[in-house]
Amino acid sequence: xxxxxxxxxxxxxxxxxxxxxxxxxxxxxxxxxxxxxxxxxxxxxxxxxxxxxxxxxxxxxxxxxxxxxxxxxxxxxxxxxxxxxxxxxxxxxxxxxxxxxxxxxxxxxxxxxxxxxxxxxxxxxxxxxxxxxxxxxxxxxxxxxxxxxxxxxxxxxxxxxxxxxxxxxxxxxxxxxxxxxxxxxxxxxxxxxxxxxxxxxxxxxxxxxxxxxxxxxxxxxxxxxxxxxxxxxxxxxxxxxxxxxxxxxxxxxxxxxxxxxxxxxxxxxxxxxxxxxxxxxxxxxxxxxxxx
Amino acid sequence: xxxxxxxxxxxxxxxxxxxxxxxxxxxxxxxxxxxxxxxxxxxxxxxxxxxxxxxxxxxxxxxxxxxxxxxxxxxxxxxxxxxxxxxxxxxxxxxxxxxxxxxxxxxxxxxxxxxxxxxxxxxxxxxxxxxxxxxxxxxxxxxxxxxxxxxxxxxxxxxxxxxxxxxxxxxxxxxxxxxxxxxxxxxxxxxxxxxxxxxxxxxxxxxxxxxxxxxxxxxxxxxxxxxxxxxxxxxxxxxxxxxxxxxxxx
Amino acid sequence: xxxxxxxxxxxxxxxxxxxxxxxxxxxxxxxxxxxxxxxxxxxxxxxxxxxxxxxxxxxxxxxxxxxxxxxxxxxxxxxxxxxxxxxxxxxxxxxxxxxxxxxxxxxxxxxxxxxxxxxxxxxxxxxxxxxxxxxxxxxxxxxxxxxxxxxxxxxxxxxxxxxxxxxxxxxxxxxxxxxxxxxxxxxxxxxxxxxxxxxxxxxxxxxxxxxxxxxxxxxxxxxxxxxxxxxxxxxxxxxxxxxxxxxxxxxxxxxxxxxxxxxxxxxxxxxxxxxxxxxxxxxxxxxxxxxxxxxxxxxxxxxxxxxxxxxxxxxxxxxxxxxxx
Numbered sequence: 003x004x005x006x007x008x009x010x011x012x013x014x015x016x017x018x019x020x021x022x023x024x025x026x027x028x029x030x031x032x033x034x035x036x037x038x039x040x041x042x043x044x045x046x047x048x049x050x051x052x053x054x055x056x057x058x059x060x061x062x063x064x065x066x067x068x069x070x071x072x073x074x075x076x077x078x079x080x081x082x083x084x085x086x087x088x089x090x091x092x093x094x095x096x097x098x099x100x101x102x103x104x105x106x107x108x109x110x111x112x113x114x115x116x117x118x119x120x121x122x123x124x125x126x127x128x129x130x131x132x133x134x135x136x137x138x139x140x141x142x143x144x145x146x147x148x149x150x151x152x153x154x155x156x157x158x159x160x161x162x163x164x165x166x167x168x169x170x171x172x173x174x175x176x177x178x179x180x181x182x183x184x185x186x187x188x189x190x191x192x193x194x195x196x197x198x199x200x201x202x203x204x205x206x207x208x209x210x211x212x213x214x215x216x217x218x219x220x221x222x223x224x225x226x227x228x229x230x231x232x233x234x235x236x237x238x239x240x241x242x243x244x245x246x247x248x249x250x251x252x253x254x255x256x257x258x259x260x261x262x263x264x265x266x267x268x269x270x271x272x273x274x275x276x277x278x279x280x281x282x283x284x285x286x287x288x289x290x291x292x293x294x
Numbered sequence: 295x296x297x298x299x300x301x302x303x304x305x306x307x308x309x310x311x312x313x314x315x316x317x318x319x320x321x322x323x324x325x326x327x328x329x330x331x332x333x334x335x336x337x338x339x340x341x342x343x344x345x346x347x348x349x350x351x352x353x354x355x356x357x358x359x360x361x362x363x364x365x366x367x368x369x370x371x372x373x374x375x376x377x378x379x380x381x382x383x384x385x386x387x388x389x390x391x392x393x394x395x396x397x398x399x400x401x402x403x404x405x406x407x408x409x410x411x412x413x414x415x416x417x418x419x420x421x422x423x424x425x426x427x428x429x430x431x432x433x434x435x436x437x438x439x440x441x442x443x444x445x446x447x448x449x450x451x452x453x454x455x456x457x458x459x460x461x462x463x464x465x466x467x468x469x470x471x472x473x474x475x476x477x478x479x480x481x482x483x484x485x486x487x488x489x490x491x492x493x494x495x496x497x498x499x500x501x502x503x504x505x506x507x508x509x510x511x512x513x514x515x516x517x518x519x520x521x522x523x524x525x526x527x528x529x530x531x532x533x534x535x536x537x538x539x540x541x542x543x544x
Numbered sequence: 545x546x547x548x549x550x551x552x553x554x555x556x557x558x559x560x561x562x563x564x565x566x567x568x569x570x571x572x573x574x575x576x577x578x579x580x581x582x583x584x585x586x587x588x589x590x591x592x593x594x595x596x597x598x599x600x601x602x603x604x605x606x607x608x609x610x611x612x613x614x615x616x617x618x619x620x621x622x623x624x625x626x627x628x629x630x631x632x633x634x635x636x637x638x639x640x641x642x643x644x645x646x647x648x649x650x651x652x653x654x655x656x657x658x659x660x661x662x663x664x665x666x667x668x669x670x671x672x673x674x675x676x677x678x679x680x681x682x683x684x685x686x687x688x689x690x691x692x693x694x695x696x697x698x699x700x701x702x703x704x705x706x707x708x709x710x711x712x713x714x715x716x717x718x719x720x721x722x723x724x725x726x727x728x729x730x731x732x733x734x735x736x737x738x739x740x741x742x743x744x745x746x747x748x749x750x751x752x753x754x755x756x757x758x759x760x761x762x763x764x765x766x767x768x769x770x771x772x773x774x775x776x777x778x779x780x781x782x783x784x785x786x787x788x789x790x791x792x793x794x795x796x797x798x799x800x801x802x803x804x805x806x807x808x809x810x811x812x813x814x815x816x817x818x819x820x821x822x823x824x825x826x827x828x829x830x831x832x833x834x835x836x837x838x839x840x841x842x843x844x845x846x847x848x849x850x851x852x853x854x855x856x857x858x859x860x861x862x863x864x865x866x867x868x869x
Contacts, residue, residue, distance in 0.1 A: 037652040037655075039655075086836070093835065093836075093839040094839070095651055096593075096839070097792075098835070099651075099652060100789070100792050100831065100835050101831070101832045101835040101836070104789075104827075104828040104829075104831035104832045104835070105828065105832060107824055107825075107827075107828040108824075108829060111821070111822075111824040111825045111828065112825055114821070115821050115825065226656075226659070226660075226663075229656055233653070233656070264667075265667060265671065267663070267667060268667050271660040271661075271663055271664050272660075274656065274657065274660050275645070275657055278649055278656075278657050279645055279648060282648055282649050282653065348740070370736075370739045370740045371739045371740070371741075371742050371743055371745070374741060375742050379740075380740050382736075382740075386734060386737040387734070387737070388730050388738075389734075390729070390733055391726070391733065398726065399723075399726050399730050399738075399741060399743070400742075402727070403742035408744075411722060411723040411724060411727075412722050412724050413722075459741075460742060
């Protein structure tokens with residue numbers, strides 16, 4: 003039982019980090035019908051920005067984190083939108099899919115070339131201690147990761163629902179034509195969405211890298227898991243992506259502990275196929291707005 | 295088919311979306327050679343009715359028979375093979391295929407078997423038939439042009455030609471006049487009437503352009519709020535007070 | 545579209561392919577053969593993606609199914625001529641099954657389902673040691689011997705791949721010129737209209753996957769005796785991406801697009817060898833640029849240039865519509 007609790011908590015912890023990436027995915031999909039096949043690399047990369055800040059610019063950790071976040075927002079948000087997504091909008095969906103796949107190769111190989119193929123140790127944000135509760139050993143890092151990511155999700159939801167800008171963004175995502183008529187600067191709102199996606203990816207990166215270490219190939223699984231989480235959650239809502247992320251994190255940990263490690267990676271894939279065939283609108287989703 | 299069997303028979307068709315009853319207990323028949331107009335204010339349920347007949351929507355209740363055979367729950371491709379052609383409200387050609395290929399495609403699934411279409415004679419007289427159809431709709435000069443490069447009105451003609459290619463006994467025309475300029479419209483109407491005379495094909499037409507409907511159709515059904523409120527010859531409809539109220543009252 | 549120059553060009557191309565290996569080293573022979581093998585897989589994917597508009601990121605897994613089937617059978621002493629059809633048939637059937645998701649979802653959803661399938665195949669190939677040899681793979685597959693024509697040396701093997709490539713391309717030519725080809729294109733351009741014209745779009749979708757996959761199976765059946773050593777990594781998702789790039793870079797929906805694309809994807813790394821580790825980065829950048837400036841691929845780019853210099857020709861509309869996934 004105590005082992006189960008441990009597995010559950012660590013699953014929720016990684017799951018909540020997956021959810022951050024999945025939410026970014028969902029937001030960008032809603033606002034710009036863009037599926038970013040490089041999302042995994044978007045989560046892999048910011049950790050290296052932080053490492054550059056620490057090792058090359060000799061920043062303290064807190065400053066390096068801010069530096070990493072800003073660079074990520076500029077490179078993975080602004081530049082991604084302006085240099086790749088925007089020029090390709092008139093070309094339709096397939097070229098963009100291919101281009102983001104190529105981008106994922108570019109980011110991965112670039113990181114490998116400039117920072118090496120070995121996993122880089124990455125400073126942990128939280129104490130590596132454990133708590134003993136009711137006989138269960140609980141990692142403080144897991145617990146805090148979960149708390150921090152959930153706080154980010156709550157903050158994001160409040161921003162989207164309570165602020166003027168947030169509501170304008172939602173209006174743009176739901177019906178750009180109407181939003182435009184109502185005087186919303188839809189172009190800017192779409193840009194904000196890309197910036198938020200980059201920020202979410204960066205935060206996910208900061209949280210997950212102490213666990214996985216910073217490695218150029220981290221994005222391969224992360225991107226797939228983020229997409230699966232988004233699809234499980236219905237692809238068009240934040241709470242869906244959150245639920246999807248948590249579900250996959252927990253299932254992944256449970257299979258690895260109790261069923262099979264060899265086929266650990268297979269479970270989310272099977273889940274993906276089953277969901278797409280059985281409920282393409284996602285577990286929590288409604289079918290509207292999903293006529294692809 | 296005997297003159298007594300309706301080409302299309304719709305019985306007690308109902309369809310609701312949540313609390314909105316788009317179509318409520320609509321019944322009507324279409325006789326061979328008839329051109330039936332289906333009119334009504336926006337939101338009166340015309341398109342929903344069309345989609346229910348064609349199997350694109352599943353009605354809550356009701357039956358559809360084509361030439362006396364029940365087709366409820368059939369897919370659009372099966373319906374087409376039973377002799378029901380249709381055109382679309384939005385442009386519906388295959389933009390990167392030539393006009394000729396568009397029209398051949400419309401006929402090819404009605405010839406031979408699936409495997410025969412791969413291994414057999416690739417043409418099987420289709421080109422000749424398609425050329426005849428192209429000539430009928432006076433598209434000769436555009437035969438080898440990509441359909442996507444045609445003007446709006448020309449694409450509407452191609453769309454109509456495709457609907458007729460398989461020699462259907464019934465064609466449903468969804469706003470054939472929408473967005474078509476006057477010259478092209480006169481041409482389209484004249485060709486539709488000519489086709490109806492030559493082949494005895496029945497039409498059901500949804501249309502907003504009253505001029506067009508009144509001069510094309512032999513009988514008209516008026517829908518409002520999902521029900522049939524009037525039915526009759528164009529002249530009767532023109533002077534029917536209920537119809538005028540429905541349109542003016544919105 | 546028909547110009548008198550086309551058959552001549554085709555003949556010249558064949559002569560060039562026949563003469564290409566003369567006096568070349570084993571290494572060049574290997575590169576040329578693997579180009580033709582991948583071109584077969586790309587020609588198949590071009591049917592699924594370019595003609596029928598269904599994206600698939602699982603082409604490498606079908607190459608894998610073909611390659612493992614042929615490897616296991618030929619290692620057990622079954623002649624290649626029997627093993628190959630078995631592999632192709634198996635791929636056809638599995639491809640038919642993989643087509644079912646395409647009946648429900650399109651575009652990127654389909655991309656991810658097929659990607660997931662490819663990764664599942666990879667996991668099975670890696671974990672089921674008893675069948676696939678696990679991570680160590682299978683080796684020592686014999687090259688086919690047709691009495692007078694023993695393909696064991698590299699030169700005859702090149703001609704063997706050339707013959708298989710020409711036959712399979714000719715078959716594909718037949719398919720896209722038949723009414724089926726028209727049906728595939730109709731599925732890509734307007735499935736709802738196609739259905740209303742009596743076209744069974746479900747069947748056509750499944751067939752687009754099945755035939756495309758069968759071609760990948762054939763490529764796998766050639767790959768196995770070509771490299772004589774297969775392991776799961778040869779059929780990972782990255783390989784599927786390579787095949788997809790071949791189709792898109794060459795020009796999806798153009799008959800010879802994937803052949804050209806395969807040449808670029810296979811040969812470019814050789815030309816970029818001097819850049820060492822940067823090759824993949826240069827490559828990825830070039831793909832992004834191509835997608836930004838000419839999404840219809842190199843053949844599309846060529847046509848666009850030619851149309852610019854030859855006014856009055858009917859512009860073949862961009863691949864936009866077909867690529868609108």
